[in-house]
Amino acid sequence: MTQExxxxxxxxxxxxxxLLDALGRGEPPPHDDPxxxxxxxxxADACRDSGIDGGMGHDAxxxxxxxxxxxxxTRAEGGGVTPVVSGVPxxx
Amino acid sequence: MVVRYCRARLGRVSGQYHIADDVAQEVxxxxxxxxxRYRDMxxxxxxxxxxxxxxxxxxxxxxxVRSAVPTQDLPDGPDDGPGPEETVVRYIxxxxxxxxxxxxxxxxxxxxxxxxxxxxSAEETGNVLGMSPGAVRVAQHRALARLRQMAELESA
Numbered sequence: 001m002t003q004e005x006x007x008x009x010x011x012x013x014x015x016x017x018x019l020l021d022a023l024g025r026g027e028p029p030p031h032d033d034p035x036x037x038x039x040x041x042x043x044a045d046a047c048r049d050s051g052i053d054g055g056m057g058h059d060a061x062x063x064x065x066x067x068x069x070x071x072x073x074t075r076a077e078g079g080g081v082t083p084v085v086s087g088v089p090x091x092x
Numbered sequence: 093m094v095v096r097y098c099r100a101r102l103g104r105v106s107g108q109y110h111i112a113d114d115v116a117q118e119v120x121x122x123x124x125x126x127x128x129r130y131r132d133m134x135x136x137x138x139x140x141x142x143x144x145x146x147x148x149x150x151x152x153x154x155x156x157v158r159s160a161v162p163t164q165d166l167p168d169g170p171d172d173g174p175g176p177e178e179t180v181v182r183y184i185x186x187x188x189x190x191x192x193x194x195x196x197x198x199x200x201x202x203x204x205x206x207x208x209x210x211x212x213s214a215e216e217t218g219n220v221l222g223m224s225p226g227a228v229r230v231a232q233h234r235a236l237a238r239l240r241q242m243a244e245l246e247s248a
Contacts, residue, residue, distance in 0.1 A: 016233040017214055020204070024211035034243035035236055038189035039208045045186045046099035046209050 093138070093210045094119050094145055100209040101149045103190060115152045119145045138212055139219035146202070146220065192242045200235035207232060 010018075019036060023029060023043065029036035095116040102112040122144050130140060174182070193201050199221065206217045218228040 013229045013233040016236045017229050020207040020232055020236070021213070023208045024213075026211075033240065034247060035192075035240035038185065038192060038239070038243060039204060041182070041185040042100055042189040042193075043096065043209045045182065046096040 093212075094141060097142065097145055097205065097210040098149060100205045102152060111152065115148050116145075119148045122148060135219045136216045138216045142206065142210065142212070142216075142220040188246075192239055192246070195242060196235055196238060200231060200238070203228065203232055204235050204239070 023040055029040040098116040099109050099112040105111050123141055206212045214228045215225045218225045
């Protein structure tokens with residue numbers, strides 16, 4: 001949804017949109033953008049210590065994990081068998 | 093995505109994500125319980141899930157009591173995690189991010205977390221927050237600009 005502005009490049013809103021899309025995929029932030037670095041750090045921290053695929057720079061940038069999730073929903077809605085990811089119950 | 097969202101919204105307590113992870117578990121149970129009543133209205137399934145997550149997080153924030161969290165036995169073995177220096181640097185950076193995000197209006201903060209931490213698209217985020225994709229793009233640009241301004245002011 002990039003809108004070119006008479007040869008002036010993409011609109012600032014589109015640049016922000018593309019940046020947030022990239023950060024949401026776990027891609028590394030631009031070095032010269034402090035806000036992007038902070039958001040990326042927050043995302044990486046939320047992924048840490050959990051076995052969640054999605055740390056900064058290590059995410060399934062191709063959307064693999066997300067597609068698997070959505071495919072699972074599609075299969076469930078179609079009445080098929082949906083594999084469930086197993087996990088070790090946390091004991092406290 | 094739900095775990096990341098809950099962790100970003102609720103943060104760590106006593107250095108751990110126990111409470112956020114428990115809330116994420118509650119969200120999953122609530123989603124499963126609500127599934128029989130779910131009707132496809134043409135909106136992404138994620139908006140259904142994050143609508144529930146948003147309410148669960150709000151409930152948790154209202155009833156949060158910052159108290160000691162019981163843990164298993166003390167760890168006894170090699171720790172292959174990051175060293176103390178790296179841990180502290182990460183902690184400072186994340187706390188800095190939380191502090192700046194807390195100064196944003198709630199809808200802008202929620203928007204950025206859904207977009208970056210949960211990895212939702214602008215359209216999906218709009219469905220969760222009841223905004224059009226165009227309104228999301230404008231609001232997220234403003235939120236990012238404001239966050240950038242605050243970060244630059246603090247580092248100056």
